[in-house]
Amino acid sequence: MVMFRAFYKEVKRATGIDDRFLRESDHADLASTVAFKLAKEKRKKPQEVAEELLESFEISGDYIGRIEIENGYINFFAGQEFFEDTINAILDEDYRYGELKLGGEVIVEHTSANPDGPLHVGHIRNSIIGDTLVRIFRKAGIRVNAQYYVNDMGRQSAMAVLGAARYGIGSGKPDHEIAKVYIRINADAEEDESINAKLEELMIRYERGEEDAVRMFRDVIERALEGVKETLERLNVRHDSFIWESEFVRNGYVERIFRMLEERGLLERDDVLKVSMRRFGYEKDVILRRENGTTLYITRDLAYHLWKNENCERFVNILGSDHKLIANQLSDLLRAINLKPPEIVFFEFVSLPEGSMSTRKGKFISADELIERTYQEARVLIEDRDFSDEDKERIARAVAIGALRFDFVRVSPEKPMTFDWKKALDFERQTASYIQYTHARACSILRKAVEMGYADLDFRYDLMDETERELVLLLSKFSFNIEKVVKSLKPSTFAEYILDIAEKFNDFYHKNPVIVNDSDTRMHRLAIVDATRIVLRNGLELLGIEALERM
RNA sequence: GGGCCCGUAGCCUAGCUAGGAUAAGGCGGCAGCCUCCUAAGCUGCAGAUCGCGGGUUCGAAUCCCGCCGGGCCCGCCA
Structure with a gap:
């Protein structure tokens, strides 16, 4: 069952x-502005047009309770069957509530940070947006492959590899150790010209696939990824595959891209291979192969997207806004050779109060540090509560990760963010822990009811008050909001939705005591509590946040 | 110099794709609520020329143009 979607349909x-004239509203369950548009053509007042339209409606089905005309708006209200079906569907379907069967398949490429150091707070904005989309797509019944594109052929990677060879990697968490040598060699390269010469030689040898070079790259990059994967695992972010870009140099896809461009007369051979971008509205050429024979990022990325075209019907990339130009060029080139470009979610930078982050300069807050400090802060909060040490650890971890994920997913991607420790470590309203707390509160009521022998649930439309009505209406919109994200690629709207449910439930909690003597009221409210519990838990799952039963 | 993005109360954010009914929340401030299902909660008060100026429209935070402020990009880097 797909409740609100069913009402909408x-x-x-x-x-x-039409969809264009239907929207959610504070004044109705669904409101239409169509009369305003028609009023102009018909040269009548919106109110009159709306009244005429009302006559022409052919209501069938069980969900529309009543329709009202007000100030030209047509307001639709759901009726008894709708509310009863909503609660029953949630209680019956439980974990499956909210699932859709949209079908199809999609590759979501996200994170894809250079393997030259640990993830920092900028990268995890990418990971969290990407992973949330992955979870929501899956819930919508779409087959998803979450991919991390490993940039093993770039200059930065080669620099890290060279640094590791020159100074040796320490015994700490490998991604952090690699950052140390990467920062050091970048600093040294400013003084010592020979480093750049060595770098070029190393890149040429890796591009050619020379065995010892391949071994060096593999070793360092695997270790960097090992550290990155550990961090992602802490954040509940999971990839299905790690795609190494060097693969496309070795498997002929890069050559195929050259041929495809050549067939359309786009490829120019000079000392380099390049494409003039004038026809696409750019001033400068795009270089695809250097004078020394090595390829560039965009070359391998074109090959990767050729591969995506052959292996999947839809592909979504999560990219920092610094990639806008090159990603647009990529899309133009793909279209020019008759390939489908990716759908792209761009997100703006996360900066520090003192300026933007840079791995090379060692100017960043690592995700690991952020996770640890957030955990410590959550731990303080729970320290004097009555839990075992193990439980305290587990709960504080869940609260910390939840806080992080929610802070990042909640904000629209196009909004620049300035990282703020005070905000990151805040566990009050409008945060994940608020939602987790609300979920735990619902669990607590249900536990108490069972202890007292009140296990029965029975939703009664006639007993439903206005707050309860608003709450159940929100619960009915679960799959509606999932579908919205699938279309808009904006997971922030889903976070906002789950927060709304928590707020409305707290409102209900304070107004309506649940465990009361009157059994009809009690069973009715328990049904609402249980339904809310299920929706919050399923919603938190989609946000990659653990739904705690006690905290 | 050119391109893209952001600009909503002291601070942070929603709403902008498909223009409409009182601009919605949080933090901070002030005043309150635990013999009652977890106070990581709730209630009330104060706080906004929706960056500025034009335009389109019966109607603009939302669309268009110009400007101001901030960010990102314009490498044989990624």
Whole structure:
């Protein structure tokens, strides 16, 4: 069952009103502004047009309770069957509630940070947006492959490899150790010209696939990734595959890209291989192969997207806004050779109060440090509560990760963020722990009810008050909001939705005591509590946040 | 110099794709609520020329143009 979606479709079917003129509203369960548009053509007042339209509606189905006309708006309200079905569907379907069967398949490429150091707070904005999309796509019934594109052929990687060979890697967490040698060699390269010569030689040898070079790269990059994967695991972020870009140099896809461009007369052979971008509105050429024979990032990325075209029907990339130019060029080139470009979610930078982050300069807050400090802060909060040490650890971890994920997913990607420790370590309203707390609170009520022998649930429309009505309506919109994200690629709207449910439930909690003597009221409210518990838990799951039963 | 993005109360954010009914929340401030299902909660008060100026429209935070402020990009880097 897909509750609010069903109501929405019923309204559309009954009225013939287009999506453009239907929206959620504070004044109604669904409102239409269509009369305003028609009023102009018909030269009548919106109110009159709306009243005429009302006559023409052919209501069928069970969910539309009543329709009202007000100030030209047509307001639709769901009725008894809708609310009963919503609660019953949630209680029956439980973990499966909210699932859709949209079908299809998608590759979501996210994180893809250079293997030259640990993930920092900028990278995890990418990871969290990407992983949340992955989870929501899956819930929508779409087959997803989450991919990390490993940039093993770039200059930065070669620099890290060279640094590791020159100074040796220490015994700490490998991604952090690699950052140390990467920062050091970058600093040394400013003084010592020979480092750049060695770098070029190393890149040429790796591009050619010379065995010892391949071994060096593999070793260092695997270790960097090992550290990155550990951090991602802490954040509940999981990839299905790690795709090494060097693969596309070795498997002929890069050559195929050259041929495809050549066939369309786009490829120019000079000392380099390049494409003039004038026809696409760019001033400068795109170089695809250097004078020394090595390829560039965009070359391998074109090959990767050729591969995506052959292996999947839809592909989404999560990229920092610094990639906008090159990603747009990539898309133009793909279209020019008749390939589908990726759908791209760009996110703006996370900067520090003192300026932007840089791995090379060692100017960043690592995700690991952020996770640890957030954990410590959460631990303080729970320290004097009555839990075992193990439980305290587990709960504080869940709260810390939740806080991090929610802080990042909640903000629209196009919004620049300035990282703020005070905010990151805050566990009060409008945060994940608020939602987790609300979920734990629902669990607590249900536990108490069972202890007292009140296990039965029975939703009663006639007993439902206004707050309860608003709450259940929100619960009914779960799959509606999932579908929105699938279309808009904006997971922030889903975070906001789950937060709304928590707020409305707390409102209900304070107004309506649940465990009361009157059994009808009690069973009715328990049904609402249990349904809310299920929706919050399923929603937190999609946000990659653990739904705690006690905290 | 050119391109893209952001600019909503002291601070942070939602709403902008498909223009409409009182601009919605949080933090901070002030005043309150635990013999009652977890106070990581709740209630009330104060706080906004929706960056500025034009335009389109019956109607603009939302669309268009110009400007101001901030960020990112314009490498044979990624």
